[in-house]
Amino acid sequence: MDNRKSKRASIIYHTFIIGFGLLMLYPILWMAVSSLKPEHEIFLNSASLIPSEIKWENYVQGWSGFGKYGFDLFFKNSMIVTSLSVVGALFSSSLVAFAFARLKFKFQGALFACLLATVMLPMQVTLIPQYILFHNLNWVNTFLPLVVPAFIGGSPFFIFLMVQFIRGIPRELDEAAIIDGCSWYGVFWYIILPLCKPALVTVMIFQFMWTWDDFLSPLIYLQDTNLYTMALGLRAFSDPDNLTAWGPLIAMSTVSLIPQFILFLFCQKYLVKGIATTGIK
Amino acid sequence: MREELGKPMKLRPSGFLSGSVKKRTIKHNLIALSFLSPWLIGFIGFVIGPMIYSFYLSFTNYNMLQEPTWVGLDNYIRIFTNDPLFITSLKVTLLFVVISVPLKLLFALFVAMLMNMGHRGSGFYTLLYYIPSIIGGSVAIAVIWRQIFGREGALNHVLGNFGIEGYNWFSHPDYAIWVLILLIVWQFGSPMVIFLAGLRQIPTELYEAASVDGASRFKKFFSITIPLLTPVIFFNLVFQMINAFMTFTQAFLITQGGPVNKTLFYALYLYREAFTNYRMGYASALAWVLLVVIALATFLIFKSSKKWVYYESEGGKG
Numbered sequence: 001m002d003n004r005k006s007k008r009a010s011i012i013y014h015t016f017i018i019g020f021g022l023l024m025l026y027p028i029l030w031m032a033v034s035s036l037k038p039e040h041e042i043f044l045n046s047a048s049l050i051p052s053e054i055k056w057e058n059y060v061q062g063w064s065g066f067g068k069y070g071f072d073l074f075f076k077n078s079m080i081v082t083s084l085s086v087v088g089a090l091f092s093s094s095l096v097a098f099a100f101a102r103l104k105f106k107f108q109g110a111l112f113a114c115l116l117a118t119v120m121l122p123m124q125v126t127l128i129p130q131y132i133l134f135h136n137l138n139w140v141n142t143f144l145p146l147v148v149p150a151f152i153g154g155s156p157f158f159i160f161l162m163v164q165f166i167r168g169i170p171r172e173l174d175e176a177a178i179i180d181g182c183s184w185y186g187v188f189w190y191i192i193l194p195l196c197k198p199a200l201v202t203v204m205i206f207q208f209m210w211t212w213d214d215f216l217s218p219l220i221y222l223q224d225t226n227l228y229t230m231a232l233g234l235r236a237f238s239d240p241d242n243l244t245a246w247g248p249l250i251a252m253s254t255v256s257l258i259p260q261f262i263l264f265l266f267c268q269k270y271l272v273k274g275i276a277t278t279g280i281k
Numbered sequence: 282m283r284e285e286l287g288k289p290m291k292l293r294p295s296g297f298l299s300g301s302v303k304k305r306t307i308k309h310n311l312i313a314l315s316f317l318s319p320w321l322i323g324f325i326g327f328v329i330g331p332m333i334y335s336f337y338l339s340f341t342n343y344n345m346l347q348e349p350t351w352v353g354l355d356n357y358i359r360i361f362t363n364d365p366l367f368i369t370s371l372k373v374t375l376l377f378v379v380i381s382v383p384l385k386l387l388f389a390l391f392v393a394m395l396m397n398m399g400h401r402g403s404g405f406y407t408l409l410y411y412i413p414s415i416i417g418g419s420v421a422i423a424v425i426w427r428q429i430f431g432r433e434g435a436l437n438h439v440l441g442n443f444g445i446e447g448y449n450w451f452s453h454p455d456y457a458i459w460v461l462i463l464l465i466v467w468q469f470g471s472p473m474v475i476f477l478a479g480l481r482q483i484p485t486e487l488y489e490a491a492s493v494d495g496a497s498r499f500k501k502f503f504s505i506t507i508p509l510l511t512p513v514i515f516f517n518l519v520f521q522m523i524n525a526f527m528t529f530t531q532a533f534l535i536t537q538g539g540p541v542n543k544t545l546f547y548a549l550y551l552y553r554e555a556f557t558n559y560r561m562g563y564a565s566a567l568a569w570v571l572l573v574v575i576a577l578a579t580f581l582i583f584k585s586s587k588k589w590v591y592y593e594s595e596g597g598k599g
Contacts, residue, residue, distance in 0.1 A: 013400050021409045024467070028412065030435060031425045046428075047438040096320040105313035115320070118328055122527050122575055124548060124568045128555050129331035129338065132345070152323030159320060184312050213419045215530045220556060234420045235534065238427075246428065253421035264415055268408050 028257075035059070035251040042246050059255070062248030066237060069225050071252055074233030079259075081146050081218075081229055082211045088150030089158055089207040090200055096153055097162030098188050102174065118156045131220060145221040146214075150207065158203045165199035166192060201270045209260055230256045339566035344559045356566035367567070369542050370550040371574070373458070377546065378525045378578075381462045386517055389469040390510075393476035407477065414470025422464070423534035427451065430460050454540045461531050461544060472517040479513035480506070511590040519582055526575050547571055 022029075029049055034042050035058050037051040063071045099105070100112055134145040153159055173195075174187045182190070193200075215231045222228060228236065234256055238249050264271065314321075339356055341349035360367050392410055396403045416422055429435045430450040437447035451460045483506065491501050529548040532538060538545040538553075551571065555564035 010400060013395075013398065014402070017395060017406050021406065024410060024413060027422070027425050027429055028416070030429065031421070034428075042428075043433045045438070046433065047435040092319040092323070095316050099313045099316035103309065103313040103316065105310045105317075108313075111317070114324060118324070120523060120579070121328070122523065122568075122572060124527060124551055125335060125572050126328060126331045128561055128565050128568060129334040130327060131555075132334070132561065133327075133331065135345070149323065149327060151319060152327065153320030154323060154327070156320075184316075188316070209415060213416070215418075215420055215534075216552075231420045234424065238420075238424050249424060250428070253424045256421045257416050257419065260416055260419075264412070271411075 031250055031254055035247070035254045037247070039245055039247040042250070058245075058247035058251035061245070062237075062252040062255070065233065067225075069228070069233070071230070071233060071255065073226070074228050074230045075255075077143075077227060078212060078229040078231075081143050082208055082259075084143070084147040085150040085211040086204050086207045088147060088152075089155060089203055092151055092153040093155070093158035093162045093203055094193060094196060094200065095188070096159045097166055098192055100159070100163045101166035102171075102187070102192070103184065115156050115159060119160060127216075127220075134221065140221055141224045141227060142221075143227070146211070146217050150211075155207070158207070161202065162196065162199050165196060169195050198270060198273070201267060202273070205263060205267050205271050208263055212260055335565045335568060338562050339569050341562040343561040345561060346559075349562060352562070356563050357570075359563070360566060360570060366542070366545065366550055367570075370545045370547045373543065373545055374526060374528075374547040377458060377462065377465075377528065378522060381465045382518065382521045382525050384462070385466045385469050385521060386472055386514065388466055389472035389517070390476050390514075392469065393473045393480055394506075396473075396477055397480045407474065410473060411470035414468040417464065417468035418530055420530075420534060423531060426460065426464055426531075426535055451536050452540050454543050457536050457540055457544050461528075461535065464531055464535075465525065465528065472521060475513055475517055476510070479510050483509045508591045512592065515582070515586050515590045519579060522578060522582070523575055526571070526578075 026049075030047075033049045033051060034046075036054045036056070037058075038053065038055050039058070041052060065071050065074070100108070100115070130145075131140075134140055137144075139145050139148075169192060173191050177187050177191055178184075213231065214229075215235070218229045218232050219235075222232060225236070234249075234252055237252060338349060340351060340353060342352050342356075343349035396407050396410075431437075432447070432449040434450075436450065440447045448456065450456045487505050487509075488501055491505060496504070527548050528546050529552065532544050532546045532549050533552070536544040538549050547567075548571075551564055551567045554560045554567060
């Protein structure tokens with residue numbers, strides 16, 4: 001009797017969660033399905049998730065982009081910017097976090113307070129002077145303004161995350177190494193860094209997701225179409241003033257999300273853990 | 282602790298600086314400096330320096346062609362006395378924050394509780410519900426949102442089946458902001474995961490004891506779950522609020538601030554002043570006002586937290 005009741009509750013639960021989940025994911029499913037629909041069908045029966053026939057034309061047409069600029073170019077640009085930023089974030093966050101978590105130095109407390117304060121700082125406050133700075137350095141219309149900040153601790157969040165993680169590693173390990181004559185650089189490289197893998201993966205995922213998605217910085221710093229990232233290319237492609245066909249636009253929107261999806265599928269374990277422990281985003 | 286720092290270092294010849302304790306301390310500071318230098322350069326060159334410069338700029342007129350000219354408090358006076366767009370954008374943003382943040386948190390808590398009911402597959406479902414948060418800020422989703430809520434979009438097709446004639450939702454003065462609120466609430470993934478972690482930390486004995494005492498589910502929720510979750514609610518509230526104040530991309534791409542400035546978010550207005558009109562001085566002043574507004578809102582939440590956030594001796598999530 002009791003068993004039957006709990007079974008029924010379980011069925012209701014799963015039906016509700018899946019049904020609700022489908023509603024949540026509807027826009028994404030809609031995008032994927034519509035990208036395969038023949039052009040005229042996208043509006044004709046727009047709510048439907050079942051195409052009458054599957055067409056890859058939208059992808060072919062979309063990939064060739066507009067004018068002389070194809071999406072292969074934008075995709076490549078996004079890849080360059082994103083991978084360099086990821087390297088930069090891993091580099092700066094691990095080094096700086098090691099100092100805060102393991103070394104003792106002057107003004108340590110005050111500097112850590114500065115770090116925490118910048119986590120909360122709205123980017124709008126530094127946006128304008130940074131633009132003027134990069135403008136004066138002649139960095140506008142290069143990838144440098146998008147990449148260099150990552151190398152110099154542009155995301156204090158990551159440093160904070162790594163500090164928390166390194167503090168959890170037993171100190172006995174580095175003490176033993178120091179007694180054996182290892183330098184602090186050696187401790188960092190041979191002991192702490194290999195143990196930080198889960199935290200480093202979390203940093204990598206978030207930096208990838210954010211840089212890939214980022215719209216405001218490319219919008220401000222990249223005016224040359226040759227340098228456009230996926231986000232900018234897609235925006236130019238979707239400009240209501242010269243609105244191209246919806247089919248190719250939706251197909252390219254789908255393509256722009258594929259790298260994030262792949263990363264999500266392979267690293268979901270780290271992702272959810274990372275958010276739960278740091279409250280990122 | 283101090284002693285082990287003084288052990289010989291491999292990278293530098295020992296004896297190089299191994300004299301007095303003072304020299305050792307200097308050496309340690311230098312080692313620390315080498316590790317810290319990436320962030321220190323960034324902090325001074327890209328945060329503190331720019332902030333000082335921005336503060337200076339806020340008292341000038343600067344169009345990036347001529348040198349900045351000092352105008353004293355003029356920018357600030359104009360913001361507060363003679364700029365209807367400032368008032369509009371502040372109102373729009375406050376409305377957006379006050380509606381979207383609580384909705385998002387309520388939704389996140391609701392789903393987190395569903396995920397915490399001990400059914401099988403909740404790990405998978407959590408991931409499923411997290412997907413919108415990963416891609417929700419992208420240009421691609423903005424494109425899709427425009428289509429779904431457009432005149433001939435998917436929503437109107439569904440409504441059409443019920444004989445309701447829809448609008449072009451994102452260009453209707455009353456509904457445009459709701460299209461954006463929906464998009465932001467849709468990305469409830471990270472507060473959800475944080476709530477879930479918080480819910481799992483509540484000792485089950487508390488619920489068992491309450492059950493023995495004959496407490497209803499309703500009673501347990503309000504007397505155990507909510508009080509023990511207040512530190513997490515507080516954390517989510519602060520972070521989501523700060524993020525909501527800075528919303529830009531969606532408004533820029535989907536509504537372009539329109540119709541009739543009904544979705545002119547503060548960040549969007551600031552962007553236009555700076556990068557369309559090249560009023561760098563005025564935009565800097567706007568940025569400082571935004572910082573003060575956000576700081577004030579954060580301060581109020583912190584101040585009120587003493588009244589409603591429950592801290593167990595020293596436990597709870599920071």
